[in-house]
Amino acid sequence: xxxxxxxxxxxxxxxxxxxxxxxxxxxxxxxxxxxxxxxxxxxxxxxxxxxxxxxxxxxxxxxxxxxxxxxxxxxxxxxxxxxxxxxxxxxxxxxxxxxxxxxxxxxxxxxxxxxxxxxxxxxxxxxxxxxxxxxxxxxxxxxxxxxxxxxxxxxxxxxxxxxxxxxxxxxxxxxxxxxxxxxxxxxxxxxxxxxxxxxxxxxxxxxxxxxxxxxxxxxxxxxxxxxxxxxxxxxxxxxxxxxxxxxxxxxxxxxxxxxxxxxxxxxxxxxxxxxxxxxxxxxxxxxxxxxxxxxxxxxxxxxxxxxxxxxxxxxxxxxxxxxxxxxxxxxxxxxxxxxxxxxxxxxxxxxxxxxxxxxxxxxxxxxxxxxxxxxxxxxxxxxxxxxxxxxxxxxxxxxxxx
Numbered sequence: 001x002x003x004x005x006x007x008x009x010x011x012x013x014x015x016x017x018x019x020x021x022x023x024x025x026x027x028x029x030x031x032x033x034x035x036x037x038x039x040x041x042x043x044x045x046x047x048x049x050x051x052x053x054x055x056x057x058x059x060x061x062x063x064x065x066x067x068x069x070x071x072x073x074x075x076x077x078x079x080x081x082x083x084x085x086x087x088x089x090x091x092x093x094x095x096x097x098x099x100x101x102x103x104x105x106x107x108x109x110x111x112x113x114x115x116x117x118x119x120x121x122x123x124x125x126x127x128x129x130x131x132x133x134x135x136x137x138x139x140x141x142x143x144x145x146x147x148x149x150x151x152x153x154x155x156x157x158x159x160x161x162x163x164x165x166x167x168x169x170x171x172x173x174x175x176x177x178x179x180x181x182x183x184x185x186x187x188x189x190x191x192x193x194x195x196x197x198x199x200x201x202x203x204x205x206x207x208x209x210x211x212x213x214x215x216x217x218x219x220x221x222x223x224x225x226x227x228x229x230x231x232x233x234x235x236x237x238x239x240x241x242x243x244x245x246x247x248x249x250x251x252x253x254x255x256x257x258x259x260x261x262x263x264x265x266x267x268x269x270x271x272x273x274x275x276x277x278x279x280x281x282x283x284x285x286x287x288x289x290x291x292x293x294x295x296x297x298x299x300x301x302x303x304x305x306x307x308x309x310x311x312x313x314x315x316x317x318x319x320x321x322x323x324x325x326x327x328x329x330x331x332x333x334x335x336x337x338x339x340x341x342x343x344x345x346x347x348x349x350x351x352x353x354x355x356x357x358x359x360x361x362x363x364x365x366x367x368x369x370x371x372x373x374x375x376x377x378x379x380x381x382x383x384x385x386x387x388x389x390x391x392x393x394x395x396x397x398x399x400x401x402x
Contacts, residue, residue, distance in 0.1 A: 093358075093390055095400035098382040102363035102401055106130050110402065114160045119152055123160065127167070134364035134401075135333040140371040144170055168398050174367060175394035180351070180376040182391070183322040185232045185288050201320040203281045204288045205274070208353075209307060209343050210327035211295040215355040215381065217246055219327050220292045221253025222389040223379075227288060228257045235284075237277035237291040238263035239270035239310060250292055256386075260286065270294060270306065271313040278319040289319065297342065304346040311347050325378065327353045328369070331360040340373050351378035353389075358382045363401055366392075 109130035113123050124145060131141040148166060151157045157166050185204060206223070210216045217240070224234045236254050238261060240246035247263040254261040262277040264270070270293060277289045293310060296303055315321045326349045328336040343349055352369055357380045366377050377392045 093382040093385070093388040095382070095393070095396045098358035098388075099363060099397075099400040101360060102134065102357075105134055106401055110164060113164060116160055119158075119160065119163055123163070124149070127163075131364060135362035135368060136364035137334065137337075137368035137372060140174075140364075140367050143371070144174075164402070168402055171367060171398045171401075172394050175370055175377070175392075175397065177370065177376040180378055180392060180394075182351070182378050185227060185230070200317050202318045203278050203286065203320065204322045205278060205314040205319045206288065206290050206323040206325065207293060207311065207314060207321060207347065208291065208325050208327055209293050209295070209347060209349070211297050211339055212243065214295070214327045214329040214332075216240075216295060216327045217249050217253070217292050219325075219353050219355060219379075219381070219389065220250065220290050221257060222381075222386050224253060224259045224290055225257040225386045226389070227290075228259055232288055233284075233286040234259040235277050235281040235286040235289045236261040237274045237289055239273045239291050240294045241266060241268045241270050241273065242294050242296065246292060246294075259290075260284065271310045274310055274314045275316075278314065278316075282318040289314075297339070300342055304342070307343070307346040322350075324348060324350050325353050326351070326375070327355060328365075330354050330357045330362060330365055333360075333362045333365055334368065336365055337368060337372055340369065340375065344373065344375070349375055351376050353377075353379040353381070354392075355381035358388075363397070366397065 109126045112126050116123055127148075128141060128145060131144065132138060136144070144167065147170065148157065148163065151166065152163065157163055183204065183206070208216050208220050208223075220236065224236060227234050234257065236250055236259050238247040238250045241264050244266060247266075251261055251263065253259075260280070262273060262280055264273040264276070274289070274291050277291065281287075281289050291310070291314065293307060294303070311321060311324070324347050326340055326343050328340065330336075332339070340349070340352070352375050354366060354369075354377055357363060366380075369375055369377060379389055380392050380397075382388045382390060
């Protein structure tokens with residue numbers, strides 16, 4: 001019974017009755033209700049799968065239950081909307097972002113040089129070891145350091161920071177060449193005879209040479225994608241007729257880059273493939289032919305003669321060879337120089353494409369190629385993506401190394 005002395009207002013009376021009365025009435029039955037609910041749940045668990053035991057959600061006003069004998073068109077009323085996952089766009093390839101291994105190799109040596117108060121014998125030893133380990137090559141390293149020594153002796157350079165800055169400037173000067181740019185593809189509006197070559201040469205031919213495994217076919221495909229994006233009509237020539245997968249691989253790239261392709265029979269004459277590609281390019285209005293070639297070094301004499309023949313055939317009107325690009329794998333280091341000499345003996349190489357520069361600590365091979373062979377590096381591969389094959393930039397390259 002409620003004590004009247006504790007009730008101070010009418011509202012207190014109402015509240016007290018609302019609480020006490022249900023308790024008195026229902027209190028005795030609470031234990032019974034709980035026991036019944038527990039027994040009901042046990043029966044459900046014994047007869048119904050867990051996922052089916054969940055209570056059904058009440059139908060929404062917009063979707064009333066269907067009458068008996070009819071099927072509710074739930075999907076029509078509440079269509080599911082699939083949200084596409086966000087597309088991850090890879091950041092553009094940059095020397096600084098992709099050459100961390102090469103930079104890491106030099107950083108320890110350069111840190112030791114900068115820590116010294118003056119230039120001494122240990123300074124020169126650290127610089128020499130750093131350059132040779134980076135695959136600059138013995139000859140190029142000696143030439144660079146001899147020049148720096150003479151300038152230090154003459155008082156033109158002082159202090160460790162000044163020495164490193166002078167080394168960077170020398171490397172940029174060594175790698176900056178006048179002919180380091182790729183040939184500019186002619187526009188589709190040009191007619192035979194309008195160009196500097198004359199004689200009705202309306203198709204530019206780019207030959208790609210190099211040993212198997214350096215990424216030659218992939219490089220051809222990436223260059224095709226690049227030129228096609230610029231509006232150039234490209235024809236691919238699958239002239240590596242000795243590697244079974246080469247033509248199929250190049251055909252895939254042709255589809256990706258919206259280019260046409262000419263391929264021959266397996267084991268056929270590669271020069272005939274290039275000839276057919278040039279003829280078809282001229283008839284269909286393509287301005288550039290990109291020719292993939294074989295790279296079998298186990299028979300140098302045969303390879304040299306084959307490449308010479310391909311070049312002669314490609315250089316006949318309406319074709320004009322404007323680029324012979326030697327594709328080298330940066331991870332091979334000084335071995336790449338030996339490969340380069342074989343190909344420069346066979347054809348007049350106009351430039352180098354250096355692949356896999358992002359996966360090696362031997363970025364100095366660029367310096368060795370330029371100094372030992374006199375060949376400009378025109379393109380470098382900084383990754384697997386189509387956009388990761390970029391123009392070589394001497395200043396950006398050296399800055400990334402240091």
